[in-house]
Amino acid sequence: MTFARVAIVGLGLLGGSIGLAVRDHIPGVATAGWDADPAVRARAAARGLTGTVCETAAAAVAEADLVILCVPVGAMGAAARAIAPHLKPGVVVSDVGSSKAAVAATLAEALPGVTIIPAHPVAGTERSGPDAGFGALFQQRWCIVTPPEGVDTAKLDALRAFWEALGARVEVMEAAHHDLVLAVTSHLPHLIAYTIVGTASDLEGVTQGEVIKYSAGGFRDFTRIAASDPTMWRDVFLSNREAVLEMLQRFTEDLTALQRSIRLSDGDALFEHFTRTRAIRRSIIEEGQDDARPDFGRSDH
Numbered sequence: 001m002t003f004a005r006v007a008i009v010g011l012g013l014l015g016g017s018i019g020l021a022v023r024d025h026i027p028g029v030a031t032a033g034w035d036a037d038p039a040v041r042a043r044a045a046a047r048g049l050t051g052t053v054c055e056t057a058a059a060a061v062a063e064a065d066l067v068i069l070c071v072p073v074g075a076m077g078a079a080a081r082a083i084a085p086h087l088k089p090g091v092v093v094s095d096v097g098s099s100k101a102a103v104a105a106t107l108a109e110a111l112p113g114v115t116i117i118p119a120h121p122v123a124g125t126e127r128s129g130p131d132a133g134f135g136a137l138f139q140q141r142w143c144i145v146t147p148p149e150g151v152d153t154a155k156l157d158a159l160r161a162f163w164e165a166l167g168a169r170v171e172v173m174e175a176a177h178h179d180l181v182l183a184v185t186s187h188l189p190h191l192i193a194y195t196i197v198g199t200a201s202d203l204e205g206v207t208q209g210e211v212i213k214y215s216a217g218g219f220r221d222f223t224r225i226a227a228s229d230p231t232m233w234r235d236v237f238l239s240n241r242e243a244v245l246e247m248l249q250r251f252t253e254d255l256t257a258l259q260r261s262i263r264l265s266d267g268d269a270l271f272e273h274f275t276r277t278r279a280i281r282r283s284i285i286e287e288g289q290d291d292a293r294p295d296f297g298r299s300d301h
Contacts, residue, residue, distance in 0.1 A: 001158045003029060003092070007064035009057060009079055011035040011044040012229075013124060014096045015070030016133025019050040021166040024135040034060035035130075043130040058086040066162065069095040069107075074235030076103050080110035087114060092155050094119045098182060098232070099240035100146040100175035108148070115152060117159050119145045120178065121168060122186070128229040139167035146175040183243035188251060190233055191244070193225035 006022060008015045011033050019031050033050030034057045035041050045053040054060040061067050061083045071079045076095060087093070092115050097103045100118050107116045123141035125132065143163040147156050160170045173181075200211045200219065215223070237244055261269040 001065075001154050003066040003158060003162055005030045005032070005064045005066075006162075007031075007061040007067045008033040008050055008070055009035075009060065009067065009083065010070035011040050011049050011053070011130050011133075012070065013128050013132040014121065014137075015068070016044060016047070016049040016130050017123075017135065017137040018068060018070065018096075018133075018166070019044075020133055020135035021138055023048070023051075025167065026162075026165045032060045032064065040130050047130060047133075049130060049133060057082045061086050061091075063088065064091060066159070067091060067093045069093070069097075072229075072232045072235045073097040073099055073103055073239045074231075077106045077110050080107050084111055084114075087111070091115070092117055092159060094159060096121055097239075098186065098236045099243075100144075100178045102239040104146065104148065104175050115155055117145060117147045117151060117156060118175065119143055119159065119163065120182070121163070122182075123168075124228075126224050126227040128232070136167070138163070141168055142171055143168040144171050144173050144178050146173055146178050179240050179243040180246070183240060183247040187236060187240060187244050188247045190225055190228065191237065191248065192251075193222040194233075196222050197226040 006018075006029055008019055008031060011019070012035075015033065015035075019033055022029050022031050030052075031050040032052045032054055033041075033044055034054045035044060041053050041055070044050065052060075057079075064087075067083065067087065069076055069079050076097065080093070093107060093111060094117050095103055095107070096119065098120060100120060104116065104118050107118070121138055121141060121143040123137050123143075125137075145156070145159060145163070156172075160172075163170050196219070200206075201208055203211070211219075258270070258273065260266075261273075
């Protein structure tokens with residue numbers, strides 16, 4: 001099967017980018033969008049993020065073969081309940097949330113009898129809102145799909161083909177495993193970034209102006225991560241609480257070991273640790289997940 005009509009609920013960075021990517025890469029697919037914020041709907045219509053921007057969630061999803069919920073994970077239940085009476089038989093409901101087990105349970109409860117196939121495109125920027133979306137966001141990025149047991153294979157294949165058509169590489173994974181992997185590769189780094197930037201802003205004896213003026217590359221990259229949407233990340237940490245706490249405990253233990261090495265002037269231990277972690281950076285570049293150029297190929301402008 002294929003999806004002829006796609007509805008996007010939530011027209012921020014990810015929702016808007018999906019709409020633009022469909023327009024650019026699979027123009028035969030019709031798209032309808034809706035957002036709870038009237039100002040976002042107006043801006044989405046002005047930018048043409050979807051073929052039609054509807055005034056109600058019901059109108060957006062009524063004829064859709066695929067509905068993608070692009071709202072913060074804490075709002076998934078409310079969004080699903082709002083569209084539940086208006087879904088047509090055979091529809092597939094998916095999402096783009098950064099945590100999967102909690103979202104899957106929430107959607108299953110809100111949409112009994114509906115085919116739900118959660119997904120997570122591992123792509124994004126620190127920007128948010130309807131002006132942040134762009135059609136190339138998913139090119140050569142991973143989209144992790146976490147289907148429930150016994151899912152209709154034809155519908156799973158159709159969702160995989162949809163994301164591949166938008167330029168993504170698709171991986172199928174169990175929801176609990178996804179949450180553990182993303183806790184260490186995404187959620188914990190964001191938590192650390194928020195902490196470091198917060199610490200810098202609270203320092204006594206170092207002015208905020210000095211922190212901004214003399215920021216070296218490392219701190220600048222932390223601020224980029226820490227500028228991400230606060231509502232989304234609040235909900236991610238709460239919905240993936242167990243996996244994040246497990247990874248945070250492991251990180252705390254490793255940080256304590258490094259602290260001990262510095263206190264004891266154990267240069268060999270520090271050198272060995274930094275050499276091992278440097279290899280991870282090389283592997284990320286080789287996988288095409290970042291850029292080897294200075295400042296990672298990102299401009300300051």
